[in-house]
Amino acid sequence: MDVIYSSIQAMSILEMHNRPSKHTIHIRVNHYNSRTCALKFTESASTYQAFDGMPVSADSLVWNNVIQTHLGNLNYNKAVTTYQEMLTRGIRPNRHTLPRILSVSRLSGSLSLGKQLHCQAMKLGVCNDIYVTGSLIELYGHLDGVDAAKWMLDNSEKKTSSAVSWTLLAKLYMKQNKPTFAIDLFNEMVESGAEVDAVSLTTAISACILVKSLITGRNIHDTARKHGLELDVLVSNSLVKMYMECGSIKDARDLFDKMPSRDAISWTSIIQGYVKNGEINEGLKLFRKMVNDDKIKPDAVSVSTILPACARMAAHKNGRELHGYLIRNKIPTNLKLNNALIDMYAKSGNLEYSSTIFSRTKSKDIISWTVMIMGYSLHGKGDLGLDLFKKVPKSDTDEISYVTALHACCTSLKVEKGLHYFNCINSPNLVHYSLMAALLARAGKLDDAKAFAKKHGVEKHPEVLRALIDGCRIHKKITTGKRLVEQLCDSEPLNADNYVLMSNWYAQNGGKQKQKQEMVDRWRETIRDMDLKPKIAYSWIEFRNKVHVFKTGDVSHPRSERIYWELESLMKNFEKIEGDFSFHDVDEERECVPIGHSELLAVCFGLISTKSGSAVRVTKNLRVCRSCHEAVKCISKVVGREIILKDPNRFHHFKNGGCSCQDFY
């Protein structure tokens, strides 16, 4: 209170006397390279003899507070004027003044002011103060490059350079995306005998996370142990995160369990780690444990780190549980959290909830619009998405919102509109190009699509090629498609999925059975010979708060036998209904399993586990294959239930023998 009062008092005094002074000190602007500037400053030190006459005054405290207040209010000009006024009045700046005014010069982006201040700091004899050194490192680091900052640290008196200075510099390296430099710096610091503290360890550990080096991470863990800081909450939080990011869940968990006290960050990072590794069940379990056992209230931030995971996993019930938690505990939501909820519900198949939250969100930003439009589009409701896009304030649109507009055009096959929106984009990027190519190709305008790609010089790009291939698949342009797949393999020779695509192309379109099989086998061999690893297909479904995962031909599920029995009896039904229904011998997943594709297993598990009439929601990590798509259409009719299948590209709402994607998947 006193501080505030004295600041106000000082300010009013200053304002009263706020007229130009007769003896303003003129400070020469130095343009020397920062590596040499300190020397030059010394040479020109005689310019600043004025300081010598200044008495050390208790008044500095008040002035420092005024500068501090202006700094806190981001009022840089006023801070500088105050500092000048201070000088003209003969108040000697001290080691508390310089860091503040140096921050002002850094934040206002003025290197020349900073250099003048550096010079004054030397003249005033405060240059070796650790706070002054720190702010100079920050100043040079942000305005004159990290090398200048390094020079600062190297030339500061080692005995005064605290861990803070080292850490500041390490942070600068990390901003420059040079985490190895940060790690080297940390090791140098340890060797130099400077005190190792929690923050410097944390910084070094986050550098390890960037380089994903478990070995380096373990070394730093050892250092932390030696200094007795292993269980410091800051250090162990970042170690837990490091182990998770570097792929050692076990180390992360061991340390986490050892921690004497955990905060919301500890819990959030271990949960996020599990979720990132696909172990969403364990993540949710820990979330409940955090709330119930540790009595920690996750805030909006920690919930919104977990929600996107639910969105990715399409774990609708889990996401809803989190949402329910927020409501029950009256946790104040913010726009980001609301957007994450809209996105989560849309991506996990519950558009109604999405649009409810969306319409209740008062101050929408462009992300709110984007996630909602994308939500509609993912569910095959491109028209609704486009209606919504019309309502987006024009000034808010950005490149990503146009991505959703084009996506919506794609799902509703609106070629003219697509072209119109494409022309509205200031600087289109590859995503826009490939969506446009996909739109044209899907609409059957394959030549236009190719011409479009060529015109923009993206005709060889994998994403564009994939879009064109899709068009060929839908419109049965078998020969053109094959050529494009070959091009795709040429342009990405190490992507196994391309050869899988090639193999499937032959399997589905390759003419005579024997010849077909030969080609399929040949491509399989290629994949094996090149030692490439195609993605493994799996599907999952939520049941009783757990996510059940199925791989192709999976027999590991406890109810496996019952699942296959169900599948076989359903198959008999299709034959009756569809006549010549049959599966392809090879599909997009490389496996030669006639039935037992992961999505069918998950669907059947859903059918036998939930009550009749309710919708079954399944998610798959790869695109659903054509035969499964047909099969699920039939199943929806036979069992009279809605089946919602999410693949990486879209949602398929199967109902009464049809699909929302209208076979344009």
Place this chain on the structure above:
DNA sequence: CTAGGGTTAG
């Protein structure tokens, strides 16, 4: 009287 800590949605 003062710097360095984890960053959340498309």
